[in-house]
Amino acid sequence: xxxxxxxxxxxxxxxxxxxxxxxxxxxxxxxxxxxxxxxxxxxxxxxxxxxxxxxxxxxxxxxxxxxxxxxxxxxxxxxxxxxxxxxxxxxxxxxxxxxxxxxxxxxxxxxxxxxxxxxxxxxxxxxxxxxxxxxxx
Amino acid sequence: xxxxxxxxxxxxxxxxxxxxxxxxxxxxxxxxxxxxxxxxxxxxxxxxxxxxxxxxxxxxxxxxxxxxxxxxxxxxxxxxxxxxxxxxxxxxxxxxxxxxxxxxxxxxxxxxxxxxxxxxxxxxxxxxxxxxxxxxxxxxxxxxxxxxxxxxxxxxxxxxxxxxxxxxxxxxxxxxxxxxxxxxxxxxxxxxxxxxxxxxxxxxxxxxxxxxxxxxxxxxxxxxxxxxxxxxxxxxxxxxxxxxxxxxxxxxxxxxxxxxxxxxxxxxxxxxxxxxxxxxxxxxxxxxxxxxxxxxx
Numbered sequence: 001x002x003x004x005x006x007x008x009x010x011x012x013x014x015x016x017x018x019x020x021x022x023x024x025x026x027x028x029x030x031x032x033x034x035x036x037x038x039x040x041x042x043x044x045x046x047x048x049x050x051x052x053x054x055x056x057x058x059x060x061x062x063x064x065x066x067x068x069x070x071x072x073x074x075x076x077x078x079x080x081x082x083x084x085x086x087x088x089x090x091x092x093x094x095x096x097x098x099x100x101x102x103x104x105x106x107x108x109x110x111x112x113x114x115x116x117x118x119x120x121x122x123x124x125x126x127x128x129x130x131x132x133x134x135x136x137x
Numbered sequence: 138x139x140x141x142x143x144x145x146x147x148x149x150x151x152x153x154x155x156x157x158x159x160x161x162x163x164x165x166x167x168x169x170x171x172x173x174x175x176x177x178x179x180x181x182x183x184x185x186x187x188x189x190x191x192x193x194x195x196x197x198x199x200x201x202x203x204x205x206x207x208x209x210x211x212x213x214x215x216x217x218x219x220x221x222x223x224x225x226x227x228x229x230x231x232x233x234x235x236x237x238x239x240x241x242x243x244x245x246x247x248x249x250x251x252x253x254x255x256x257x258x259x260x261x262x263x264x265x266x267x268x269x270x271x272x273x274x275x276x277x278x279x280x281x282x283x284x285x286x287x288x289x290x291x292x293x294x295x296x297x298x299x300x301x302x303x304x305x306x307x308x309x310x311x312x313x314x315x316x317x318x319x320x321x322x323x324x325x326x327x328x329x330x331x332x333x334x335x336x337x338x339x340x341x342x343x344x345x346x347x348x349x350x351x352x353x354x355x356x357x358x359x360x361x362x363x364x365x366x367x368x369x370x371x372x373x374x375x376x377x378x379x380x381x382x383x384x385x386x387x388x389x390x391x392x393x394x395x396x397x398x399x400x401x402x403x404x405x406x407x408x409x410x411x412x413x414x415x416x417x418x419x420x421x422x423x424x425x426x427x428x429x430x431x432x433x434x
Contacts, residue, residue: 015403044312048305051305
């Protein structure tokens with residue numbers, strides 16, 4: 001049996017629903033090149049055995065990923081990643097953007113910024129460049 | 138087929154109604170969190186669903202068959218006090234249960250007993266740790282190969298590790314067999330990660346019933362100036378007001394008026410909002426009927 005390529009971890013206090021956390025973790029692993037086309041996602045049972053979540057939640061996350069065209073369920077075999085989301089800009093420790101960010105974080109730390117300062121700055125600047133979607137009502 | 142349907146179910150013990158006018162449907166394959174404060178009627182409801190207690194009014198059906206004080210063959214029930222014979226060994230208990238049940242899988246019981254650290258088959262039931270006792274009780278419940286599993290406070294008295302393990306056993310059952318599960322707890326935080334359907338009862342009545350995502354999407358928490366609540370639309374469930382600021386829990390809320398911030402509640406704050414509102418109704422009813430005793434609305 002193939003062993004799972006990635007392991008999910010659920011942050012119980014984040015307020016983000018479990019299935020969204022699973023979707024985000026798969027997407028993130030794909031962006032970072034940890035998951036590529038052909039990799040099999042852990043089965044619902046494997047996830048449930050590792051972390052106490054509802055298998056329906058895992059399947060719901062996988063269906064969402066399938067709708068987004070990122071994975072494909074193959075009957076009796078499992079759910080497989082169909083494409084790669086990583087690019088040279090995001091993959092590997094020496095990707096240029098990553099290097100720049102690492103440099104910036106290093107300088108922030110030297111100036112004595114704590115992680116909350118860094119998060120606040122990051123989110124403020126990020127929202128300027130990527131305006132958040134309107135709250136649905 | 139619907140695993141469990143309740144139609145206007147009520148149960149009265151002498152003069153007190155433990156459950157009143159409860160109607161709900163449990164969809165197949167769901168993991169349902171039955172939540173509510175202590176004394177809300179959760180255990181009575183589960184015992185009625187298990188066929189151990191007859192309702193005073195209304196009717197319950199399991200898989201389309203009305204329950205008339207008998208346990209449906211496709212339903213397994215784990216009682217809160219884990220009523221098992223304390224003097225038997227695990228092996229003897231499993232053998233006794235096999236003799237008492239028409240449909241029975243000893244293989245399935247051994248499978249569940251072998252999960253996690255495993256349970257010693259020669260240990261006396263009375264000598265098991267709380268976690269192992271729950272594991273044995275669940276193993277025996279699953280030995281009946283149920284399609285509906287009713288668990289009354291399966292996590293109470295367990296340490297955090299045993300809680301996690303018990304949930305993993307139950308979730309593995311859901312993954313393997315698609316079993317519908319109804320689990321009660323007075324601590325929602327125990328069930329938040331595993332349930333996809335919530336049934337909130339208080340004062341014996343259903344307060345919230347539905348798919349978790351759907352229920353959350355129906356509600357909004359609005360925070361804004363206490364002086365200006367007029368523009369807020371939707372059904373007000375509960376409110377907390379401190380000085381100039383109001384925090385409102387609303388069902389079917391309209392767009393947030395200027396000066397208000399609207400967010401989707403998490404399950405915990407939603408449940409707390411409903412319970413707080415029901416407690417306030419209760420205490421104001423008691424004040425209003427002082428001397429005549431509390432009257433339910």
